[in-house]
Amino acid sequence: MEIIAALFLEHLEMRQAEGGTARLDLSGVHFSLNAPGQFPVTIQPHLMVLLRCPVDHQGLAALEVTFHSDGEPMGVRNVQPVSVEPGKFGYNLVQATVELAGPMTIEAHCRVDTGAVTTVPLTVLEESPQ
Numbered sequence: 001m002e003i004i005a006a007l008f009l010e011h012l013e014m015r016q017a018e019g020g021t022a023r024l025d026l027s028g029v030h031f032s033l034n035a036p037g038q039f040p041v042t043i044q045p046h047l048m049v050l051l052r053c054p055v056d057h058q059g060l061a062a063l064e065v066t067f068h069s070d071g072e073p074m075g076v077r078n079v080q081p082v083s084v085e086p087g088k089f090g091y092n093l094v095q096a097t098v099e100l101a102g103p104m105t106i107e108a109h110c111r112v113d114t115g116a117v118t119t120v121p122l123t124v125l126e127e128s129p130q
Helices: none
Strands: 002-008 011-016 022-027 032-034 041-043 046-052 060-069 072-083 089-095 098-100 104-112 118-125
Touching: 002 104, 002 118, 046 060, 046 104, 060 089, 072 089, 098 104
Parallel strands: 032 118
Antiparallel strands: 002 046, 011 022, 041 098, 046 089, 060 072, 060 104, 104 118
């Protein structure tokens, strides 16, 4: 099983299109956000991980997401089982709670089992004055 894409987003909707094919409507895809108030802050970004399962795969695996800053682990880790029908695509949503002392770029390191790591950056900015 492999990761096709991983994105921070605000909303995901799955629907059937003509002929019974599936569509994923993604909105609010972002790579930065304003902190929700004064630092230190706690954020709960939503990460969508799109997966592909080869036809010769069993269809079960583990998705691991760890968060890093300046190349160092932040102690935030999410591991969940994933099930994708062989020969098909699937997705998993990951929501983590991340505490930040100040503005910074964090990275979500995503991998399936012991596979390659897909890195997704998220820059958290200081809230703009009104």
